[in-house]
Amino acid sequence: MDKLIITGGKPLSGEIRISGSKNSGLPILAATLLADAPVQICNLPHLNDITTMLALLRCMGVGVTINEKMCVEVDPTTINDFTAPYELVRTMRASILVLGPILARHGVANVSFPGGCAIGSRPVDIHLRGLEAMGAEIQVDEGYIRAKSNGRLKGAHIFMDVVTVGGTENLLMAAVLAEGKTVLENAAREPEVVDLANCLVAMGADIKGIGTDTLTIHGVDRLHGCTYHVMPDRIETGTYLTAAAASRGRVMLKNTDEHILEAVLLKLTEAGASLRTGKGWIELDMKGNRPRAVNLKTAPYPAFPTDMQSQFTAMNAVAEGTGTVIETIFENRLIQVHELNRMGANIRLEGNTAIVTGVETLKGAPVMASDLRASASLVIAGMVAQGQTIVDRIYHIDRGYECIEEKLQLLGANIRRVAS
Ligand code: EPZ
Numbered sequence: 234m235d236k237l238i239i240t241g242g243k244p245l246s247g248e249i250r251i252s253g254s255k256n257s258g259l260p261i262l263a264a265t266l267l268a269d270a271p272v273q274i275c276n277l278p279h280l281n282d283i284t285t286m287l288a289l290l291r292c293m294g295v296g297v298t299i300n301e302k303m304c305v306e307v308d309p310t311t312i313n314d315f316t317a318p319y320e321l322v323r324t325m326r327a328s329i330l331v332l333g334p335i336l337a338r339h340g341v342a343n344v345s346f347p348g349g350c351a352i353g354s355r356p357v358d359i360h361l362r363g364l365e366a367m368g369a370e371i372q373v374d375e376g377y378i379r380a381k382s383n384g385r386l387k388g389a390h391i392f393m394d395v396v397t398v399g400g401t402e403n404l405l406m407a408a409v410l411a412e413g414k415t416v417l418e419n420a421a422r423e424p425e426v427v428d429l430a431n432c433l434v435a436m437g438a439d440i441k442g443i444g445t446d447t448l449t450i451h452g453v454d455r456l457h458g459c460t461y462h463v464m465p466d467r468i469e470t471g472t473y474l475t476a477a478a479a480s481r482g483r484v485m486l487k488n489t490d491e492h493i494l495e496a497v498l499l500k501l502t503e504a505g506a507s508l509r510t511g512k513g514w515i516e517l518d519m520k521g522n523r524p525r526a527v528n529l530k531t532a533p534y535p536a537f538p539t540d541m542q543s544q545f546t547a548m549n550a551v552a553e554g555t556g557t558v559i560e561t562i563f564e565n566r567l568i569q570v571h572e573l574n575r576m577g578a579n580i581r582l583e584g585n586t587a588i589v590t591g592v593e594t595l596k597g598a599p600v601m602a603s604d605l606r607a608s609a610s611l612v613i614a615g616m617v618a619q620g621q622t623i624v625d626r627i628y629h630i631d632r633g634y635e636c637i638e639e640k641l642q643l644l645g646a647n648i649r650r651v652a653s
Pocket of ligand 1: 256259327353355356357358359360395396397398400421425539540562563605633
């Protein structure tokens, strides 16, 4: 298993390019299954989760070709198996996103039931109830969700009682080929949902209300091929900005979008960062100052994203003052706190709240990554700590951060990967 070895203490400084978004690339690859012709998806990040989604498409008989720029051409017309097997779903829960598209296009789908994961129980009841409201018959049998429909799915009025990104995406993809009108109420408004909707429109879908919490979809008979560029990764962007803030550094991020992480930029400003933005770039400069601790509470977009919570907890750990971090989306997403405390942080947990009192400096230690964003917080902590930090189990980080050690080296960090 690979490890990252980090010698901390240097402010990050320099310029890097942000990769395409993992969390919109995944549903967009699933959406290609809806088309009746090849679809080209560009600006995909080279990440393990994207590779897993491509493996899933291939194991269903779908044609996949990749060029050297991570532009992937998917030919969904050769599909010959409507099953997402346990072996792939257990390595990536987002495999559930093929359920809506295969069912809508082929009238049958078998998807291994995704279990919980380190950050929470993560049920999929809203995905399944919504598909049932559209006329699907669903059974759970031997660990598989077995869904079928008698002819086309039927448009329906669906109210989702929890804001769910994946649930909104699955039902949106099912609705675009359903017969008649579907209304999705209390829909997630995350930029990744918007990116997926824009891609579906480029394939010929009729969707109104994109970017709002009510999506109105008029089903069409077919979707055609298109070429679509995935949006920049807002969480990767936020992670490098927060790393720079924690290290009192300065970074220029290119190929990103300043409009999709307003809540994060606001908190960085509160932490004392000077921010400049332009079309497709963001620059952060701490002017050598220590960050100030910030209070935050995670909530669905446009509020502060749960995927940035652990990175801010790491920044607060070395900030001036005390910051309160409240996690409201996942029940177990403050797991990084124990590892940060092993590095000398002063963080007290009270239920879903972390009370973080900043210390002057952390001390390097061997630490263990437990999920993707928690790993990112340990890397940030390692970069601001005195001495050496060894981050173990970094396969988590490789699911979501393209070339992380290369990008951090470009910013001047002392970080290397070793295989053990
Ligand atoms: C997506 O997960 C992201 N993953 C997550 O990113 C992100 O943390 C999350 O949205 C929230 O923003 C991808 O896009 C691939 P949800 P998803 O359904 O869709 C509850 C990362 O680090 N819920 O919006 O699985 C659920 O338990 C990852 O990149 C139900 O109760 O999240 C949670 O409390 C991790 N029933 C809340 O909704 C359901 O049927 C939000 O989950 C579905 C969800």
